Amino acid sequence: MRHTLTVLVENNPGVLARVAGLFSRRGYNIDSLAVGRTENPTISRMTIVVEGDDKVIEQVSKQLNKLIDVIKVSDITAEEHVDRELVLIKVNADPSVRGEIMQIVEIFRARIVDIGRKTLTIEATGDEGKINAIIESLKPFRIRELVRTGKIAMLRGSRFTTVENGDEGKENNKDEY
Amino acid sequence: MKLSGAQILVKCLEEEKVEAIFGYPGGAVLDIYDALYDSPLKHYLVRHEQGAAHAADGYARATGRPGVCIATSGPGATNLVTGLATAYMDSIPLVAFTGQVATHLLGRDSFQEADIYGITLPITKHNFLVKDVKDLARVIKEAFHLATTGRPGPVLIDIPKDVSQKKAKFDYPEVPRLRGYRPVLDGHPEKISEAAAAIAEARRPVIYAGGGVISSGASEELRQLAELCVIPVTTTLMGKGAFPENHPLSLGMLGMHGTKYANYAVSECDLLIAIGARFDDRVTGRIDAFAPKARIIHIDIDPAEIGKNVRVDIPIVGDVKRVLQQLLKRVQAGMETEWHAKIREWKEKYPLKYEQNGKIKPQFVVEQIYEVTKGEAIITTEVGQNQMWAAQFYTFTKPRTFISSGGLGTMGYGLPAAIGAQIGRPGETVFDIAGDGSIQMNIQELATAVAYKLPIKVAILNNNYLGMVRQWQEIFYNGRLAYTDISGPDFVKLAEAYGAVGMRVTEPKDVRRALEEAMQVKDRPVLIDFIIDREENVFPMVPPGGAINEMLEG
Numbered sequence A: 001m002r003h004t005l006t007v008l009v010e011n012n013p014g015v016l017a018r019v020a021g022l023f024s025r026r027g028y029n030i031d032s033l034a035v036g037r038t039e040n041p042t043i044s045r046m047t048i049v050v051e052g053d054d055k056v057i058e059q060v061s062k063q064l065n066k067l068i069d070v071i072k073v074s075d076i077t078a079e080e081h082v083d084r085e086l087v088l089i090k091v092n093a094d095p096s097v098r099g100e101i102m103q104i105v106e107i108f109r110a111r112i113v114d115i116g117r118k119t120l121t122i123e124a125t126g127d128e129g130k131i132n133a134i135i136e137s138l139k140p141f142r143i144r145e146l147v148r149t150g151k152i153a154m155l156r157g158s159r160f161t162t163v164e165n166g167d168e169g170k171e172n173n174k175d176e177y
Numbered sequence B: 001m002k003l004s005g006a007q008i009l010v011k012c013l014e015e016e017k018v019e020a021i022f023g024y025p026g027g028a029v030l031d032i033y034d035a036l037y038d039s040p041l042k043h044y045l046v047r048h049e050q051g052a053a054h055a056a057d058g059y060a061r062a063t064g065r066p067g068v069c070i071a072t073s074g075p076g077a078t079n080l081v082t083g084l085a086t087a088y089m090d091s092i093p094l095v096a097f098t099g100q101v102a103t104h105l106l107g108r109d110s111f112q113e114a115d116i117y118g119i120t121l122p123i124t125k126h127n128f129l130v131k132d133v134k135d136l137a138r139v140i141k142e143a144f145h146l147a148t149t150g151r152p153g154p155v156l157i158d159i160p161k162d163v164s165q166k167k168a169k170f171d172y173p174e175v176p177r178l179r180g181y182r183p184v185l186d187g188h189p190e191k192i193s194e195a196a197a198a199i200a201e202a203r204r205p206v207i208y209a210g211g212g213v214i215s216s217g218a219s220e221e222l223r224q225l226a227e228l229c230v231i232p233v234t235t236t237l238m239g240k241g242a243f244p245e246n247h248p249l250s251l252g253m254l255g256m257h258g259t260k261y262a263n264y265a266v267s268e269c270d271l272l273i274a275i276g277a278r279f280d281d282r283v284t285g286r287i288d289a290f291a292p293k294a295r296i297i298h299i300d301i302d303p304a305e306i307g308k309n310v311r312v313d314i315p316i317v318g319d320v321k322r323v324l325q326q327l328l329k330r331v332q333a334g335m336e337t338e339w340h341a342k343i344r345e346w347k348e349k350y351p352l353k354y355e356q357n358g359k360i361k362p363q364f365v366v367e368q369i370y371e372v373t374k375g376e377a378i379i380t381t382e383v384g385q386n387q388m389w390a391a392q393f394y395t396f397t398k399p400r401t402f403i404s405s406g407g408l409g410t411m412g413y414g415l416p417a418a419i420g421a422q423i424g425r426p427g428e429t430v431f432d433i434a435g436d437g438s439i440q441m442n443i444q445e446l447a448t449a450v451a452y453k454l455p456i457k458v459a460i461l462n463n464n465y466l467g468m469v470r471q472w473q474e475i476f477y478n479g480r481l482a483y484t485d486i487s488g489p490d491f492v493k494l495a496e497a498y499g500a501v502g503m504r505v506t507e508p509k510d511v512r513r514a515l516e517e518a519m520q521v522k523d524r525p526v527l528i529d530f531i532i533d534r535e536e537n538v539f540p541m542v543p544p545g546g547a548i549n550e551m552l553e554g
């Protein structure tokens, strides 16, 4: 099963290498990884989608937690959350098919962000299903280039995965054991 | 007053009360060495950086204090790698400093540039590349904190040359607050109660103790628990010395070359109490046949070890010493039962044994070392058969007396580790029980031992073979001895060339006398070349992938 982990890390150079290295070294399968700064400039948030059974995910979380630069790991898979991906698609678009493409763009509430002589560049955001669907719909026109971010995610309602005052870091499964 | 980065480094080491630094100079650490020149800190010059890392590691294992080593950039730094990996696998506290090319030269394939930060990411507990001298003191403080707390391990600090030259104000910070690092020390009270209840209910309990007992200084608590609840104790290779092996409750070592009775006890037990151990494959053999009848309590400081290799019924995350203290308050006194009678029977029926045949038996040499040193020596080992014979035939009774590369199995570890151990504990007798293959991997450190007049003893169990590999070839590869028949140098001449005492023993009757003679030498190392029965194998043995209760016999 696929799990979505949100991981707060120190905004240090090298932290991405640590996390990526951990996954490859221990043979975990990353589906996607997105990283960027948070509201606190000293902290970055990684959203990692990883494939594995419960035992694997438990090890992934524990191994991540073990990294000194990792502040907090939350598995939000089972919790209500919003998740989004962003895709840019450059698609062949002769004047004859432009109308059709624009209709698709509208249906998916995507946007055209650039026009070339023979191409259109489309920006779409949404969850994975929607992104896959728009890609499928545009395929017949011949997609020339596609770039897609990893998934980012956030809990719904007034719940957070953030640390308060940077101080509620790892409790290291204290509650569990 | 402002100090240079190099001076700050030296000040920090003084603040940390570092007593020994093992190192080797070079271009990128010239400033650091220049600062050491003025310092009361004791620096030991090795002959190869790998020797520095292992010596720092041996020092740490023998004393419980962090080991410190220094190497220059590029090849100096890469020479540390095996030593860091060795320490990492065995959770040994080290702080390693490497010089690096100046910051403006980083990333340009500059002379003697190697990305040691990147190289050591997977073999250190944590590592740093310091790009601003203002960060240096804090980083060093954090490094010592990280290396020595929680699950200990090596930490590397890479220091570009200009950072060691630039100046900054020196303030040695307090113990850092790292928001990503909060080792849990006390066991969860509910789990402690569950464990106590499980111990009370168990009819056939066994304690399986590892290196964590030694690193947390919990040998006394372990003994109390075993004696109070009357629970037999087996240890891992790393756990040797955590529980006295001459104690009636001791089962010796378990696993691939463990005692039959330890492996039988684990296979039959109904409660396995794992303490500071990590269910390594050399211990468990075929994992689904390991302790198949047992509930498992697992006490460890590292949450990631829980459930990594085996399912655990009662996990307790915490410092072993604290958890055992908590547990001791909750358990009830046990008593002798049929289980103990059964174990006694196994012990009598299946002792570790070997047969004399007129040649020098390696087991006999180890026993003689035990007798001559009255069981009081610090034993380091190389890797291979020599390591297993040392583990099997020397009776270890105290923590920090068996010093061996367990997790990585690093040939060439024993001699530099003996140097570190001897420097850390100058009054003790230190023996490196060596193989003729392994000893050649860091033989150059004899020069270090001679230079510092260290009276370490090296006992080579010389079979003119890469013996352990030969044993596997004999048993599992139809005796096809591919490249394991090695001829060594004349070790006696070699020792003498270095300025050490060299001896050769070819007859069993001369073993004792040679050892006694070696004990008289106090001002330099002694190397004894024991020409042993070269076909001797290590038994019992669990074949790879086998269940631990199905052991091969000689």
Ligand SMILES: Cc1ncc(C[n+]2csc(CCOP(=O)(O)OP(=O)(O)O)c2C)c(N)n1
Residues within 6 Å of the ligand: B382, B383, B384, B385, B386, B387, B409, B410, B411, B412, B434, B435, B436, B437, B438, B439, B461, B463, B465, B466, B467, B468, B469
């Ligand atoms: C650095 C390194 N290289 C290779 C090995 C694989 N290896 C394990 S035991 C062994 C033979 C060791 O020979 P020796 O030191 O003579 O010990 P013996 O087994 O003969 O006692 C080898 C090659 C190793 N453990 N470490």
Ligand SMILES: [Mg+2]
Residues within 6 Å of the ligand: B435, B436, B437, B461, B462, B463, B464, B465, B466, B467
């Ligand atoms: Mg040999």
